[in-house]
Amino acid sequence: MKLRELAHARTGDKGNTSNISVIAYDPGDFAFLREHVTADRVKAHFADIVRGTVERYELPSLGALNFVLHDTLGGGVTRSLSLDAHGKSLSGCLLEMDVPDTQHPNGEVRR
Amino acid sequence: MKTIRIGSGAGYSGDRIEPALELAEHGDIQYLGFECLAERTIALAQHARLNEPGGGYDPLLTARMEAVLAVCAGRGIRIVTNMGAANPLGAAREIARIARRRGLAGLRIAAVTGDDVLQQVTAGDFALLERPGTVASLTGPVISANAYLGVEPIVEALRGDADVVVTGRVADPALFMAPLVHEFGWPLDDWDILGKGTVVGHLLECAGQITGGYFADPGYKDVAGLARLGFPLAEVRSDGSATVTKVAGSGGMVSLRTCKEQLLYELHDPTRYFQPDVVADFSGVRLEQDGFDRVAVSGGSGTARPETLKVSVGYFDSFMGEGQISYAGAGALARGKLALEIVRDRLKLTGVQASELRFEIIGVDALHRGGSDASYGGPRGDRPDPLEIRIRVAGRTETIAEAVRIGNEVETLYTNGPAGGGGAWKSARQVLAVVSTLIPRVQIRTAVSYEVA
Structure with a gap:
């Protein structure tokens, strides 16, 4: 199953650092996201993009995770050679991440 | 309330x-x-x-x-x-x-x-955020410094x-x-x-x-x-x-x-x-x-x-050259890859010095680079080839002349490159980059002045 089935995301940029929020559509899926969408997995997902560390912050009251990706934007929006210098498209790339199929509380298996 | x-x-x-x-x-x-x-x-x-x-x-x-x-x-x-x-x-x-x-x-x-602290920042010793060095060590001329x-x-x-x-x-x-x-x-x-x-x-x-x-x-x-x-x-x-x-x-x-x-x-x-x-x-x-x-x-x-305020420092950093061209139909991806190889060779043959170069295919790997095959459910090759793609070459150079060369080597694919290349586009420009530093709050003097219509 793709992460996109469970969560939405938004990218922001400050200097050479990108942040990507991952927000559960259903707050009941937050624990599942916390288990499966780790900082290590996000760094591996963006192996060709992230040159620094990845930090994860948890916001359980919003059902959200916030990932901070250091040294990621080719020197920052003002200097990057990237087609998407802000890295705004990274949220869409992150939602392509595979997560295990999960059973929704209503019994329906999501994949 | x-x-x-x-x-x-x-x-x-x-x-x-x-x-x-x-x-x-x-x-x-x-x-x-x-x-x-x-x-x-x-x-x-x-x-x-x-x-x-x-x-x-x-x-x-x-x-x-x-x-x-x-x-x-x-x-x-x-x-x-x-x-x-x-x-x-x-x-x-x-x-x-x-x-x-x-x-x-x-x-x-x-x-x-x-907010304009150009004088303070160029006169002092200000360490950069996010990267080593100081404002004084920046390669190009500093043209602005503004505190938040x-x-x-x-x-x-x-x-x-x-x-x-x-x-x-x-x-x-x-x-x-x-x-x-x-x-x-x-x-x-x-x-x-x-x-x-x-x-x-x-x-x-x-x-x-x-x-x-x-x-x-x-x-x-x-x-x-x-x-x-x-x-x-x-x-x-x-x-x-x-x-x-x-x-x-x-x-x-x-x-x-x-x-x-x-x-x-x-x-x-x-x-x-x-x-x-x-x-x-x-x-x-x-x-x-x-x-x-x-x-x-x-x-x-x-x-x-x-006790410190963030300062955005603008300076002239380098030059950036870029070129793009599109291919369509069966074999478009293979022709795009060939085009990238040709440009790579041409930049070597003509001695263009670039500190950083990107060769990428828009529609395939320009935004997510190589991506991670595992996370995309298998090797990239498993996916059907796109029926239209656009290649992009971008590089950072120390001179405008070399930046121009990058776009030119993409454009000349029209008559020297793979079949059916269309819509070439190129640009070369000086990069006005921004880095950040911190300034002690006590060095800031704000003022408010009025215009009356």
């Missing part, structure tokens, strides 16, 4: 014009903020001012003020904006000219200055009865928090309330990004009416709680999901969001749907403001 209604009329320099007028006419607002100054914008503006003294303020200032000034003046809506960019005094004079032309004699426009100011000079201007406050670099949320501090008399050392005010400012500062812009994903997150997206307004109460909404009948939506995305936008550690006025803590923010297109925001707190 006293309530202030404050609207957000622009989320970046080039943003749409009409939504602000809709807010002024139908939003029943008392304040209208315009956030128009991205990290690099002020460096570009500083450069513009060097070439044209008197310029250096936001290029859309005149258009935005022509659109809203008369309505705002007629209804007593006060405007706060950072459209002064590199020249707040010039911006204030321009707004006064527009006011006079429109018969708004007596309109009072305040210009906030003091807080609410104080804006509040001073509002106390001075300004109808319009125009600033240069200030923290984006401060444009919206300053009217709240002014109206509610919030003490500037009440970190808890300033944390809540920062939440409100942060939610409003990107305008349409909280009302359904930068959000729609058909089938997952559908948004109606993006062509006439309504910009947000907040009804803020003196305890710092607020309700975010928009003008009834405008496009877009205000939902828990739009608000959650915007709350976390450009945030790092949610418990320590550094602002000039406070270190805000967003971790305890509560959002509740409070009717159609209405979201109630409460919680949020803060701790003592930092």
